[in-house]
Amino acid sequence: MSTMSTRSAWRALHYSAKRRAFQPSTPYRCFSCANRTQEQKTDNDRMTHFGFTNVPESEKESRVGAVFSSVAASYDRMNDLMSLGIHRLWKDHFVRSLNPGSCLPAMTADQRGWNILDIAGGTGDIAFRMLDHATNVNHDMETRVTISDINADMLAEGRKRSLDTPYYNTSRLDFVEANAEHMPHIPDASVDLYTVVFGIRNFTDKQAALNEAYRVLKPGGVFACMEFSKVDNPVLDGIYKRWNFSAIPLIGQIVAGDRDSYQYLVESIERFPSQEEFRGMIQKAGFMIPGQGFENLTGGIAAIHKGIKPIVKA
Amino acid sequence: MAYLARTLRKRVFNPSLPQSIRQTRAISTTTLQSTPSTCTARNTPRTNKTRYSLPHRTYHSALHARLPDHSYTNSQTAILTSALAHVPAHGFTATALTLGARDAGFLDVSVQLFPRAEFDLILFWLASRRGLLRGHVEEGGLFRRIAAEKGKDVHELTVEERVRGLLLERLRMNAEVKDVWQDALAQMSLLANIPLSLTELHALASDILTLSGDDAVDATWYTRRLAVSAIYASAEVVMTRDPTPDLVGTAAFVERRFEDRNAIADKLTGIGQCAGFGWNTAIGLGRSWGLKI
Numbered sequence: 001m002s003t004m005s006t007r008s009a010w011r012a013l014h015y016s017a018k019r020r021a022f023q024p025s026t027p028y029r030c031f032s033c034a035n036r037t038q039e040q041k042t043d044n045d046r047m048t049h050f051g052f053t054n055v056p057e058s059e060k061e062s063r064v065g066a067v068f069s070s071v072a073a074s075y076d077r078m079n080d081l082m083s084l085g086i087h088r089l090w091k092d093h094f095v096r097s098l099n100p101g102s103c104l105p106a107m108t109a110d111q112r113g114w115n116i117l118d119i120a121g122g123t124g125d126i127a128f129r130m131l132d133h134a135t136n137v138n139h140d141m142e143t144r145v146t147i148s149d150i151n152a153d154m155l156a157e158g159r160k161r162s163l164d165t166p167y168y169n170t171s172r173l174d175f176v177e178a179n180a181e182h183m184p185h186i187p188d189a190s191v192d193l194y195t196v197v198f199g200i201r202n203f204t205d206k207q208a209a210l211n212e213a214y215r216v217l218k219p220g221g222v223f224a225c226m227e228f229s230k231v232d233n234p235v236l237d238g239i240y241k242r243w244n245f246s247a248i249p250l251i252g253q254i255v256a257g258d259r260d261s262y263q264y265l266v267e268s269i270e271r272f273p274s275q276e277e278f279r280g281m282i283q284k285a286g287f288m289i290p291g292q293g294f295e296n297l298t299g300g301i302a303a304i305h306k307g308i309k310p311i312v313k314a
Numbered sequence: 315m316a317y318l319a320r321t322l323r324k325r326v327f328n329p330s331l332p333q334s335i336r337q338t339r340a341i342s343t344t345t346l347q348s349t350p351s352t353c354t355a356r357n358t359p360r361t362n363k364t365r366y367s368l369p370h371r372t373y374h375s376a377l378h379a380r381l382p383d384h385s386y387t388n389s390q391t392a393i394l395t396s397a398l399a400h401v402p403a404h405g406f407t408a409t410a411l412t413l414g415a416r417d418a419g420f421l422d423v424s425v426q427l428f429p430r431a432e433f434d435l436i437l438f439w440l441a442s443r444r445g446l447l448r449g450h451v452e453e454g455g456l457f458r459r460i461a462a463e464k465g466k467d468v469h470e471l472t473v474e475e476r477v478r479g480l481l482l483e484r485l486r487m488n489a490e491v492k493d494v495w496q497d498a499l500a501q502m503s504l505l506a507n508i509p510l511s512l513t514e515l516h517a518l519a520s521d522i523l524t525l526s527g528d529d530a531v532d533a534t535w536y537t538r539r540l541a542v543s544a545i546y547a548s549a550e551v552v553m554t555r556d557p558t559p560d561l562v563g564t565a566a567f568v569e570r571r572f573e574d575r576n577a578i579a580d581k582l583t584g585i586g587q588c589a590g591f592g593w594n595t596a597i598g599l600g601r602s603w604g605l606k607i
Contacts, residue, residue, distance in 0.1 A: 102422045104412060192423045201519060220420035228402060291429040308427050310389060311419055 007301040024063075046205055051267030060204045061179075065151055067261045068122075068202075074155040074256040075123055081251050090297050091125055094226050094304055097295075100193060101134025101143045101164065117216065119180045119209075120199025121147045122154025124161050130195075131167050144172040150179050181208040184214025189218045197226045198302075201272040210285035221310040223287055227278070229303035230267040230297070236299045244269065275303050282307040383445035384438060385419055390427050392418040394438040405494035406436050406501065433507050436498045442598045443487045447480065451525045456483060476526035478572055481546055482565055484518065485553055489561060495553045519543040545571045 047054045050063050079087045106112040118127045127145040134143040149155045155175050167173040180287040194213045203209045213223050244266040252262025279293040287307025295304045371381055404410040408431055415424045428434040450456040461468045461477035488495055502511035519542040549568050556563040564607025600607050
């Protein structure tokens with residue numbers, strides 16, 4: 001009895017963090033024309049993976065949306081618990097290796113500062129780090145970051161956090177709600193640095209997102225991505241898998257009150273392509289690969305991928 | 315034959331190789347014919363794998379075309395080449411690299427093309443100067459100049475004189491970056507950079523000896539390369555603090571080191587002879603005493 005009441009109290013406390021019920025929109029039913037219904041059908045038939053289950057492509061976006069809406073509030077605390085705090089080291093390393101901001105005076109006025117686009121960076125983890133690095137290390141007050149995320153709840157979390165930073169309400173920080181596979185509001189060849197950190201595995205069509213990144217980047221611009229990857233050491237891999245599938249959903253249940261979302265997270269990590277495959281996808285989008293193309297972190301649990309848009313000589 | 319088979323398995327096919335040579339090799343080696351697929355399979359990752367960016371062949375061959383001096387792509391080479399122009403002013407630093415990227419029409423962020431950042435600039439300097447040295451020998455008639463300085467004919471130059479001349483020529487190429495070279499040496503001595511720096515040093519020593527016409531295939535192959543590497547590396551350090559014009563001080567240092575080398579070689583030969591003599595005497599003495607040896 002007492003356990004029941006504690007559980008219900010726990011649930012009530014975490015009601016806001018619960019995953020929202022997923023309601024697919026009513027299918028388009030027009031009896032007078034057959035075209036649209038057929039289109040709808042083919043669209044529905046194309047399946048993609050959502051964790052270990054297969055779902056129609058049209059559904060994945062809203063399902064992922066539901067997951068992240070659910071975890072937005074406890075995102076940071078959960079990341080700390082799940083990665084034992086290591087995700088902060090990874091992110092710091094990622095930003096330091098990119099070295100955003102110019103320490104040299106610009107040659108022309110339009111070259112002042114970098115234009116950084118941080119995709120799936122709703123909570124601003126990477127964006128604030130990059131702005132801090134540009135300001136404090138390179139003394140560059142011009143570099144600006146546009147945070148783009150498909151999920152309004154994550155963006156709201158980032159906005160809330162930006163209140164505590166010196167960049168709140170300045171032209172250096174901007175929030176946009178957009179789908180990374182299709183960003184018509186961003187002109188061609190306008191971005192210096194495109195980053196996506198622990199986001200791209202949730203995209204429905206990763207190749208489309210890479211192609212879009214290629215479009216918005218200036219020639220010579222850099223695509224940088226940090227994502228969970230494949231561990232090469234079998235011993236570490238065994239421990240890591242055990243941690244992923246046993247501990248993380250449990251932590252999610254206890255701390256965020258939402259087991260399913262975290263079950264999805266670990267499954268999506270498992271389904272993400274290996275370092276070499278993903279490098280191939282970046283290459284396919286047209287990027288040049290510097291050196292090996294990826295850098296493993298903590299034995300390959302995460303990996304940093306980079307690609308550079310080539311300059312086409314006229 | 316076994317050695318040939320072993321090396322051929324490892325070798326990288328060069329499409330520019332004359333067809334006739336390739337065929338004779340293929341006929342003479344059964345290993346190659348039976349496993350052509352493994353050959354290509356092994357070669358594919360090698361081209362992608364860039365942990366050691368210096369082109370690398372595990373054996374020496376006079377039959378195959380020379381590997382390129384470095385494995386940087388066109389964009390990388392463009393940036394690095396323009397960055398070298400900024401090195402005398404800014405040193406081998408990320409600043410020089412960024413300025414080079416700007417000069418080549420890239421963005422500041424494009425220096426991400428170089429995972430090793432300024433060390434890539436140093437490696438490129440080393441590799442490109444090494445290529446330049448070869449160019450001087452093959453096209454510039456460097457040996458003719460050295461011979462003229464000594465008042466000799468080119469054919470009269472000994473291998474050691476050639477080695478000395480090449481080594482000094484290579485050191486003189488560093489003259490323009492002399493003041494920033496200590497920083498580069500410091501970079502090269504970082505733990506993670508040591509393997510590549512040593513590979514490059516060996517490549518230089520090997521190039522110098524090959525160009526000088528050294529064709530030793532016995533144990534001296536190793537000792538000669540070791541000696542040239544040691545002399546070059548120490549002369550580089552001396553060069554960074556050499557205020558004399560045209561590196562006269564460094565040249566004198568190199569002369570002394572070569573004399574040292576010869577002295578050490580003489581001593582070692584003498585010691586070897588002495589030991590052999592002593593051993594033979596001991597055996598002979600034992601036999602004269604009636605020992606069954």
